[in-house]
Structures are given as structure tokens and as C-alpha cells.
Amino acid sequence: MIIKALTCRNFRNIEELEAGSFDEMNVICGENAQGKTNMLESIWLFTGMKSFRGSRDSELVKKDREKAVNGLEFVSAGTEESARLEISERRTAFLNGKKLKAASELAEHFSAVVFSPGDLSLIKDGPAVRRRFLDTAIGQLYPAYIGILKKYTRAVIQRNSVIKNYRYDRTLEIMLDSFEDEIAAEAVKIVKFRARYISLLKEILPEIYGGISSGKESLETFYMPSAADDVKERLKAARTADMLTGSTSAGPHRDDIDFKINGMSARSYGSQGQKRSVALALKLAEAEIIKNISGEYPVFLLDDVMSELDPDRQSYILNRVKGIQTFITCCDPSNTASLEKGRIIYIENGRIR
Ligand SMILES: Nc1ncnc2c1ncn2[C@@H]1O[C@H](COP(=O)(O)OP(=O)(O)OP(=O)(O)O)[C@@H](O)[C@H]1O
Ligand SMILES: [Mg+2]
Structure with missing residues (x-):
């Protein structure tokens, strides 16, 4: 372009x-x-x-x-x-x-790929920002992913509203079962997409980050899925706990990515310049992946x-x-x-x- x-x-x-x-x-x-x-x-x-x-x-x-x-x-x-x-x-x-x-x-x-000062939050803030980065990047490459994500999010919202009342009304179990089936079905697809994208990042990021830091630092990337193949079992087991919070405690909406510079978490230990370098490397990697897929x-x-x-x-x-x-x-x-x-x-x- x-x-x-x-x-x-x-x-x-x-x-x-x-x-x-x-x-x-x-x-x-x-x-x-x-x-x-x-x-x-x-x-x-x-x-x-x-x-x-x-x-x-x-x-x-x-x-x-x-x-x-x-x-x-x-x-x-x-x-x-x-x-x-x-x-x-x-x-x-x-x-x-x-x-x-x-x-x-x-x-x-x-x-286009943009890097702006707000993108520092990719490294220093909580996991929601990193999930959004992943989802946007994947959605740009595979529009079908956006539909899967929407279906998943809707099912989680539905489960949340039902689980709140489940304490008083056990007949809601049938509805819970069906929402959890749907959550689990979409979760498997989401995790697959994310795992694939992160494996691409893992291939590309070390070289880019090595370049930015003149070979002085290494960068490793770890996908930390909240649940993988066992979402359904996890949700069922978490019903009692989730009932009290009115939320869904496992699934891709709780995923995270961890970046380690020279073996230490960038979020907890990275300097300001290192965090900026990781965020920048991530955006460069995004551009590289777009090129590899779209040409x-x-x-x-x-x-x-x-x-x-x-x-x-x-x-x-x-x-x-x-x-x-x-x-x-x-x-x-x-x-x-x-x-x-x-x-x-x-x-x-x-x-x-
Ligand atoms: N809708 C608008 N109408 C008129 N002026 C606007 C509008 N939106 C933003 N501006 C003005 O545009 C100016 C330039 O903004 P911009 O963010 O591009 O600055 P910048 O050159 O990037 O500065 P910095 O170095 O501080 O980042 C600002 O003074 C802002 O108030
Ligand atoms: Mg500016």
C-alpha cells in the first residue's frame, strides 16, 4: 500500500x-x-x-x-x-x-496500522486492551471472526442474566445448559483463532524486538487462555460461584497475553521505553502478518x-x-x-x- x-x-x-x-x-x-x-x-x-x-x-x-x-x-x-x-x-x-x-x-x-501514545496501554494496562488488540487484528484478516465473537458475547451476556436468578429458580438449569453449550462451541473457535494469531506473533516478534533493542533484549510472547477445550466443564463447575457474582468466570473473555523481556514480565518490570518498544514491535508484527496474508x-x-x-x-x-x-x-x-x-x-x- x-x-x-x-x-x-x-x-x-x-x-x-x-x-x-x-x-x-x-x-x-x-x-x-x-x-x-x-x-x-x-x-x-x-x-x-x-x-x-x-x-x-x-x-x-x-x-x-x-x-x-x-x-x-x-x-x-x-x-x-x-x-x-x-x-x-x-x-x-x-x-x-x-x-x-x-x-x-x-x-x-x-x-493501515497505527501506533499512538494510547497504545502503551497494550502493555501497561489490564488484559481487556490486549484482547481488543487481538480481536481487531484477527477481525481485519478474517471477518468471520467478528461474527463468532458477537455470538459468543451474546451467549455470555445471556448466561450472566440467567445465573443471577438461578439461586432462586432452579428450573433455569435448562437455559443455563443451552447457553453454556453455545458459549463452549464459540469459545473453541475463538481460542483457535487467537492461538493461531499468537503463534504468528511468536514467530515474528523476537526478530523485530531484537532489532529495536539492537539485540540487547529478548522478547517472548505467551498466550494465556482462561480455558481451552474444557470450557463447558469449567462453566458447570463454576455455577455456584458465578451465581453470587452474576458473571461468567471462565472463557475467552478472560484470556490474556503475557510479554516477557529477558524472561521478566514487561507489564510488571518493563521500563517506560521497553513498554513502548514492545507495543511498537507488536504493531510492526501486525503489519508483517497483514503482509504475509494479504501480500x-x-x-x-x-x-x-x-x-x-x-x-x-x-x-x-x-x-x-x-x-x-x-x-x-x-x-x-x-x-x-x-x-x-x-x-x-x-x-x-x-x-x-
Ligand atoms: N474539530 C476541530 N476544529 C478545529 N480545530 C480542531 C478540531 N479538532 C482539533 N482541533 C485542533 O487541532 C489542533 C492540532 O491538533 P493535533 O492533535 O494535530 O496537534 P499536534 O500537532 O499533533 O500536537 P502535539 O505535538 O501536541 O501532539 C489542536 O489545537 C486542536 O485544538
Ligand atoms: Mg499530536
């Missing part, structure tokens, strides 16, 4: 922006609040996903304007494509001049990744990530001193100068 040109109108603080002649590595430089992240976000939205900042669509439109109109010229699998995205209360997307049924259809045409690298968007990384790690990102078109924001131009080849774009008050 290669971006040839980007245009934005009335998007965030950007009134009008036209940018092109991008390189493989593109550094977006500027002071705080000038529009660097906004520019990355405008590219990201062509994946058809929600903003990586969690903003509502109405917040994307420049204040006091009616709608934002962004355009992206890109090459995918050797074919030139042109996408347009109009954002107001809702989104309307066009590909090569033709209106798409839904903006989310853009996902079939353009792909093409996604575009890589890196927001504010340079701070907290030492010069060797910065140089790895700027110079050693090959074959992936990358857009990276950065406040301090001295962080890009080691840039060997690429383009520096300066942005000021929503304008490229």
Missing part, C-alpha cells in the same frame, strides 16, 4: 491541505497543536475505522464548518485508487468516484513514538523498517537527526510549509 497524495478540507484544524510526493519514510514535524496527529488521523480514517483517538465524527469537522472532505490517492496491489471521504454527522465514502454502501467498506481497499504491507502511522526512545531505538524505526510506507509525527526535529533517507514535512497551524 503506497499513498501518493492526501488532501484535507475543513478537517480538524486544517482548512485546506494538499500533500504529495511522499517517500517511504515521511516525518511530520511541527510544534505542539499544529496538526501533526490530525494529518495522521485523516489518513487513518480511510481504513473505514473509527478515529484512533476515540473521537466522534462530528468532532472531526473543523469548528463552525459543515463537513470535512478528505481525499487519498494510493496504489494497492499495483492499481491506482482514489478515495474520498466526506464527514459530517455521518460518513460518506467514494472509491474511484463511486459511492460505497458504507464507509466501512473502505477497509477492503485501504489498510501487501499496510501503511504504518506512528504518532509521537520518538519521545522516550533512545537514539538507537529511534534510528531503528527511522532507518531499519523497510518496505513499509511510514508516516511518523515528531515535535523535536533533533529526534530525526539520524534519518538516512526520507522526507520531512513541516506543518504549522494546519498548513504544510
Whole structure:
């Protein structure tokens, strides 16, 4: 995936922006609040996903304007494509001049992986964030997974509501049995998908992390499924306990992934820079997996990744990530001193100068 040109109108603080002649590595430089992240976000939205900042669509439109109109010229699998995205209360997307049924259809045409400061939570926060990462990554590759996950989640919600009343009404047992059957059936599929994805991560991550840390540190990845083949038995055994909490204590909604740097848990022992490096390596691995499966690298968007990384790690990102078109924001131009080849774009008050 290669971006040839980007245009934005009335998007965030950007009134009008036209940018092109991008390189493989593109550094977006500027002071705080000038529009660097906004520019990355405008590219990201062509994946058809929600903003990586969690903003509502109405917040994307420049204040006091009616709608934002962004355009992206890109090459995918050797074919030139042109996408347009109009954002107001809702989104309307066009590909090569033709209106798409839904903006989310853009996902079939353009792909990107984003790393933003919030992604540090992948390492430092609780397991929910890691499950979300897995689910999004797998769902992008295998849309059927999203349906399985929905069915599973619905069955868990149903079991939770029934188990609350099970203490008073034992006739609910038949319903519990059937929900637990459904949970177990979907759980097996989910665990299989996740185990497969994590085995891909295990193959790729050590080399990437070794690169980021100049070979000084090793990274290991462990899948920690809450239950594997025994979900049904586990749920049955947990009924009495679950009755009191009104929740379901086993199953993929309790899974986790553990990362170990030099044998020690990154979450508990990792330094700030190490955590950032693991999160970044994870995103690079995601891009690699997309390439191995779809045949093409996604575009890589890196927001504010340079701070907290030492010069060797910065140089790895700027110079050693090959074959992936990358857009990276950065406040301090001295962080890009080691840039060997690429383009520096300066942005000021929503304008490229
Ligand atoms: N809908 C909007 N309308 C007008 N301005 C907006 C809108 N949304 C955000 N902005 C403004 O855009 C400006 C630039 O935001 P952006 O997040 O891109 O900055 P940045 O260059 O990444 O800065 P930093 O280095 O601090 O991360 C901010 O001042 C913000 O208030
Ligand atoms: Mg920013």
C-alpha cells in the first residue's frame, strides 16, 4: 500500500491541505497543536475505522464548518485508487468516484496500522486492551471472526442474566445448559483463532524486538487462555460461584497475553521505553502478518513514538523498517537527526510549509 497524495478540507484544524510526493519514510514535524496527529488521523480514517483517538465524527469537522472532505490517492496491489471521504454527522465514502454502501467498506481497499501514545496501554494496562488488540487484528484478516465473537458475547451476556436468578429458580438449569453449550462451541473457535494469531506473533516478534533493542533484549510472547477445550466443564463447575457474582468466570473473555523481556514480565518490570518498544514491535508484527496474508504491507502511522526512545531505538524505526510506507509525527526535529533517507514535512497551524 503506497499513498501518493492526501488532501484535507475543513478537517480538524486544517482548512485546506494538499500533500504529495511522499517517500517511504515521511516525518511530520511541527510544534505542539499544529496538526501533526490530525494529518495522521485523516489518513487513518480511510481504513473505514473509527478515529484512533476515540473521537466522534462530528468532532472531526473543523469548528463552525459543515463537513470535512478528505481525499487519498494510493496504489494497492499495483492499481491506482482514489478515495474520498466526506464527514459530517455521518460518513460518506467514494472509491474511484463511486459511492460505497458504507464507509466501512473502505477497509477492503485501504489498510493501515497505527501506533499512538494510547497504545502503551497494550502493555501497561489490564488484559481487556490486549484482547481488543487481538480481536481487531484477527477481525481485519478474517471477518468471520467478528461474527463468532458477537455470538459468543451474546451467549455470555445471556448466561450472566440467567445465573443471577438461578439461586432462586432452579428450573433455569435448562437455559443455563443451552447457553453454556453455545458459549463452549464459540469459545473453541475463538481460542483457535487467537492461538493461531499468537503463534504468528511468536514467530515474528523476537526478530523485530531484537532489532529495536539492537539485540540487547529478548522478547517472548505467551498466550494465556482462561480455558481451552474444557470450557463447558469449567462453566458447570463454576455455577455456584458465578451465581453470587452474576458473571461468567471462565472463557475467552478472560484470556490474556503475557510479554516477557529477558524472561521478566514487561507489564510488571518493563521500563517506560521497553513498554513502548514492545507495543511498537507488536504493531510492526501486525503489519508483517497483514503482509504475509494479504501480500501487501499496510501503511504504518506512528504518532509521537520518538519521545522516550533512545537514539538507537529511534534510528531503528527511522532507518531499519523497510518496505513499509511510514508516516511518523515528531515535535523535536533533533529526534530525526539520524534519518538516512526520507522526507520531512513541516506543518504549522494546519498548513504544510
Ligand atoms: N474539530 C476541530 N476544529 C478545529 N480545530 C480542531 C478540531 N479538532 C482539533 N482541533 C485542533 O487541532 C489542533 C492540532 O491538533 P493535533 O492533535 O494535530 O496537534 P499536534 O500537532 O499533533 O500536537 P502535539 O505535538 O501536541 O501532539 C489542536 O489545537 C486542536 O485544538
Ligand atoms: Mg499530536
